[in-house]
Amino acid sequence: MIELLGVVKAYGGAPAAGPLSLSIPAGTFVAILGGSGSGKTTTLKMINGLVVPDAGEVRIDGAPTGATPGHLLRRRMGYVFQEVGLFPHMTVGENIAVGPRLAGWTPERTAQRLTTLLELVALPAELAARLPAELSGGQRQRVGLARALAAEPAIMLMDEPFGALDPVVREALGRDYRALHERLSLTTVMVTHDVMEALLLADRIVVMQSGAILADDTPGALLADHPEPDVRALMETPRAQARRVEALAAERGADAREPDGRG
Amino acid sequence: MDDRFAAAARLLPDYLSQHVLLSLCALTLGLAISLPLAVAASRSQAVRWPALFGASLVQTIPSLALLALFYPLLLALSGLSRAWFGFTFPALGFAPSLMALTLYSMLPILRNGVAGITGVDPAVIEAANGMGMTGTQRLFQVELPLAAPVIMAGVRTAAVWTIGAATLATPVGQTSLGNYIFSGLQTENWVAVLFGCVAAAGLALSVDQLLGLVESGLAARRPWRVWAGAVGLAVGAALALSPLIGTGAAPAYRIGAKNFSEQYILAQLMAGRLEGAGARVAIRDDLGSATIYRALAASEIDAYVDYSGTLWANVLGRTDNPGRAQVLVGLKQALARRDGVVLLGPLGFENAYALAMRADRARALGVASLDDLAAKASGLVLGSDLEFLSRPEWKSVESIYALKFRRLVSYQPTFMYRALADGEADVISAFSSDGRIEADRLVVLPDPRHALPPYDAVILVSPRRAHDARLLAALKPLVGAIDVSAMRAANYSVDRDQDKRTPAQAAAVLAGRLRVAAGR
Numbered sequence: 001m002i003e004l005l006g007v008v009k010a011y012g013g014a015p016a017a018g019p020l021s022l023s024i025p026a027g028t029f030v031a032i033l034g035g036s037g038s039g040k041t042t043t044l045k046m047i048n049g050l051v052v053p054d055a056g057e058v059r060i061d062g063a064p065t066g067a068t069p070g071h072l073l074r075r076r077m078g079y080v081f082q083e084v085g086l087f088p089h090m091t092v093g094e095n096i097a098v099g100p101r102l103a104g105w106t107p108e109r110t111a112q113r114l115t116t117l118l119e120l121v122a123l124p125a126e127l128a129a130r131l132p133a134e135l136s137g138g139q140r141q142r143v144g145l146a147r148a149l150a151a152e153p154a155i156m157l158m159d160e161p162f163g164a165l166d167p168v169v170r171e172a173l174g175r176d177y178r179a180l181h182e183r184l185s186l187t188t189v190m191v192t193h194d195v196m197e198a199l200l201l202a203d204r205i206v207v208m209q210s211g212a213i214l215a216d217d218t219p220g221a222l223l224a225d226h227p228e229p230d231v232r233a234l235m236e237t238p239r240a241q242a243r244r245v246e247a248l249a250a251e252r253g254a255d256a257r258e259p260d261g262r263g
Numbered sequence: 264m265d266d267r268f269a270a271a272a273r274l275l276p277d278y279l280s281q282h283v284l285l286s287l288c289a290l291t292l293g294l295a296i297s298l299p300l301a302v303a304a305s306r307s308q309a310v311r312w313p314a315l316f317g318a319s320l321v322q323t324i325p326s327l328a329l330l331a332l333f334y335p336l337l338l339a340l341s342g343l344s345r346a347w348f349g350f351t352f353p354a355l356g357f358a359p360s361l362m363a364l365t366l367y368s369m370l371p372i373l374r375n376g377v378a379g380i381t382g383v384d385p386a387v388i389e390a391a392n393g394m395g396m397t398g399t400q401r402l403f404q405v406e407l408p409l410a411a412p413v414i415m416a417g418v419r420t421a422a423v424w425t426i427g428a429a430t431l432a433t434p435v436g437q438t439s440l441g442n443y444i445f446s447g448l449q450t451e452n453w454v455a456v457l458f459g460c461v462a463a464a465g466l467a468l469s470v471d472q473l474l475g476l477v478e479s480g481l482a483a484r485r486p487w488r489v490w491a492g493a494v495g496l497a498v499g500a501a502l503a504l505s506p507l508i509g510t511g512a513a514p515a516y517r518i519g520a521k522n523f524s525e526q527y528i529l530a531q532l533m534a535g536r537l538e539g540a541g542a543r544v545a546i547r548d549d550l551g552s553a554t555i556y557r558a559l560a561a562s563e564i565d566a567y568v569d570y571s572g573t574l575w576a577n578v579l580g581r582t583d584n585p586g587r588a589q590v591l592v593g594l595k596q597a598l599a600r601r602d603g604v605v606l607l608g609p610l611g612f613e614n615a616y617a618l619a620m621r622a623d624r625a626r627a628l629g630v631a632s633l634d635d636l637a638a639k640a641s642g643l644v645l646g647s648d649l650e651f652l653s654r655p656e657w658k659s660v661e662s663i664y665a666l667k668f669r670r671l672v673s674y675q676p677t678f679m680y681r682a683l684a685d686g687e688a689d690v691i692s693a694f695s696s697d698g699r700i701e702a703d704r705l706v707v708l709p710d711p712r713h714a715l716p717p718y719d720a721v722i723l724v725s726p727r728r729a730h731d732a733r734l735l736a737a738l739k740p741l742v743g744a745i746d747v748s749a750m751r752a753a754n755y756s757v758d759r760d761q762d763k764r765t766p767a768q769a770a771a772v773l774a775g776r777l778r779v780a781a782g783r
Binding site: 048050070071072073074075076079081083084085086087088089098099102131147148 | 384386387388389390391392393394395396397400404405408409484
C-alpha cells in the first residue's frame with residue numbers, strides 16, 4: 001500500500017507537483033499518464049525518496065518514509081527508467097547482482113536468483129557474462145528489469161520504461177512485464193505519456209496535468225464519456241488513430257486488388 | 264668525449280635513484296591529496312572553484328621559482344619549530360623539492376579527476392541512486408571505476424611533468440638528473456647536459472608508456488594490461504631505487520658547492536681529502552650563493568669555500584672596505600659569534616669581482632683603469648653574471664666611479680665570457696681566478712679607489728663540525744696552499760673547449776701539485 005498525503009514539490013519556486021493525494025493498494029498496476037511538465041516523474045520519485053516532498057507525507061504500508069534513510073527505502077523498491085542506466089563496467093550478471101549484494105545476500109543465493117531472473121525476463125543464460133555495450137536496446141531494458149526485480153521488491157516504480165524501444169519490442173516487453181506483475185504479485189507504478197500503453201497495461205490510470213491530478217479511474221471508466229474535456233480529448237486520440245489506421249488498411253486493400261484484376 | 268660519457272654514466276645510479284625517489288614520493292603524495300580533493304570538488308561547486316583555481320595558480324609559477332620559494336619557507340618553519348618545540352628539520356634538499364613537486368603534480372590529477380567523476384553518465388548515477396547505493400558505495404563501485412581511465416590520463420600528465428621538473432631540484436640541494444644539466448652548463452660539458460636530458464626524457468617516456476598501458480587497460484577493461492603496466496612500474500622503480508639500499512647509511516660528510524667550475528673543483532678537492540681520511544662524503548653542488556651560507560649555518564652541509572668580500576657584504580651586510588687582512592679577522596670573529604660557523608682560513612688566492620675588457624678593445628678606447636672607464640661607459644655595454652648587478656659591490660663601484668653604461672645585460676658566467684669575445688658586451692664582471700682571463704687575453708681594470716672589497720677564498724665549517732677532528736685535519740692543509748695561478752690553471756682545464764677535464768680530474772691535478780709542494 002502506497003499513500004501520498006498532500007505532497008507538494010517545487011523547484012526553485014516553480015511548483016512541479018501537488019498538493020496531491022493518492023492511494024495505491026498492494027497488487028495494483030497504476031499508470032500515471034501526462035505530458036511533459038505534468039509532474040508525473042516528480043510524483044513517482046517522491047515514492048522512493050529520490051525527490052523529497054516540500055510538504056505532505058508518503059507512507060508505505062502505513063509507515064511514513066521520512067523515518068527511513070533514503071537508500072534503505074530504495075533497496076526495497078525496484079526502479080526502472082527509460083535510459084536504463086546499466087553500469088557499463090559490469091557484466092550483465094554483475095549488474096543484476098548489485099541489489100542482492102547491497103542487501104547482503106550470500107553469493108549462492110544471488111547466483112540462483114540470477115538464473116531465475118534471466119529466465120523470468122526471457123534472456124538466454126549465456127548473456128550473464130556479456131557487457132551492456134554488447135546488448136540490443138530491448139535486451140538492455142530486460143536486464144534493467146531483472147536488475148530492478150533482483151532483490152525481490154514488492155513495489156516496482158517505472159519511469160517511461162519502454163519509451164526508447166521500437167514498437168514491436170515495446171509491445172512484447174510491455175506484455176511480458178504485465179505477466180510478471182501478476183505472477184510476482186507486484187505493486188507497480190508506471191509513468192508514461194503514451195495513452196495506449198497506459199490503457200493496455202494498467203488497472204488504473206492517474207491523469208496528471210500541471211502538477212495536479214485531473215482524473216483517476218480504471219481504463220474502462222476513462223474511455224467512457226468522461227466529464228473532464230481534456231481527459232476526453234486524451235482518450236479520443238488512440239481511438240481516432242485506430243480508425244485512421246483501419247481506414248488506411250482498407251484503402252490499401254482496395255488498391256491491392258486492382259493489379260490482380262488486370263493480371 | 265668517451266671520457267666524459269663514462270664519467271656521466273658512473274654517476275647515473277646515484278642521480279637516477281635520487282630522481283626516481285623524489286618523483287615517486289611527489290607523485291604519490293600529489294595523488295593522495297588531489298584525488299580526495301577531486302572527489303570533494305566534483306560533489307561541491309564551493310570546493311571546485313577554489314581547488315582548481317589554486318592548482319592552476321601554482322602551475323603559473325615557474326617551476327624553478329616554486330622550488331626556490333620552498334627553501335626560505337621551510338627555513339622559517341624550521342626556525343619556528345626550534346623556538347617552539349626545540350627541534351629543527353632540513354630546509355634544503357629533499358623536503359622543499361618534494362613539497363614543490365607535489366604541488367606541481369596536483370593540477371592534472373585534480374582537473375582530470377573532476378572531469379572524470381562529473382562526466383559519468385547521469386543515467387548511471389540515477390540507477391545507482393535508484394538502487395539504494397549510499398554516496399560512498401556509488402563513489403567506489405560506480406563513479407571511480409568509470410572515471411579511472413580519465414584519472415589515469417591525468418596521473419600520466421602529472422608523472423611526465425613531475426619527472427621533468429624534478430631536474431630543477433638540483434639548485435635547492437637535492438641530487439637529481441638535473442645535476443648533469445646544471446653542472447654541464449657551467450663547465451660547458453655538453454656531453455653531460457645531453458646525458459642528463461636524455462636520461463630525464465627516457466625516464467619520463469618509459470613511465471608515460473607504462474602508465475599508458477594501465478590507462479588503456481582500465482579503459483578497455485583488460486586487467487592483464489593494468490597488471491603489466493603496474494608490474495613494469497614496480498620493477499622499474501625497484502631497479503632505479505636499488506642503489507639507495509646498497510649504500511646503507513647516509514654519507515657522513517656533505518661538502519657544498521656553488522654553481523661554477525672553481526666551486527666544483529674545490530668541493531671535489533675537499534671531498535677527496537676527506538675520503539682519503541676514510542670518510543664517506545657526498546657533494547651537494549649547484550647551490551645558490553645566498554642559500555649555501557644559510558645551509559652551512561644550519562649544518563645541512565659541513566663545509567664549503569666562500570669568498571671574504573661576499574661574506575662581508577652579503578652575510579654581514581657591511582659596505583665599508585677596511586682592507587684584506589681586517590676583513591678576514593672581522594669575518595672570523597663575526598661568523599663564529601653570530602652563527603657558530605668556523606672560518607678555517609684562506610686558501611691562498613683571491614677570486615675577486617673585477618671589471619675586465621678585451622685587451623685590444625681597452626687599448627683602442629684608451630681605458631687603463633676604472634677611472635678611465637667612467638669617461639667611456641655611456642657608450643659601452645656591461646655584461647655581468649646573474650647576481651652581480653644586485654650585489655652591494657656593484658652599487659659601490661657604480662657610485663664611487665659614477666659609472667653609467669649604455670646597457671646592462673646578465674648572463675650565465677660561461678656565456679658572459681662568450682658575449683665579451685663576440686663583442687656583445689664591452690666590459691664584464693670577471694672573476695680574478697678565472698683561467699679565461701689569460702686565455703682570452705683580457706685585462707682586469709685596476710680599482711685605484713678600492714671600491715671592490717677583497718675576495719679571499721676561505722674554507723667555512725658548519726657549527727656541527729666545528730670540533731670534528733677528522734674534518735679539520737683533512738681540510739687544514741689546504742689553508743694557504745693554493746695560489747691564484749694554480750687555481751686559474753685548474754679552472755681553465757675545466758672551462759676550455761679543447762681537452763676538457765671534469766672537475767674531479769682537475770681536483771686530482773690540483774691535489775697532485777699540493778703534494779709536490781708539500782714534499783718540497
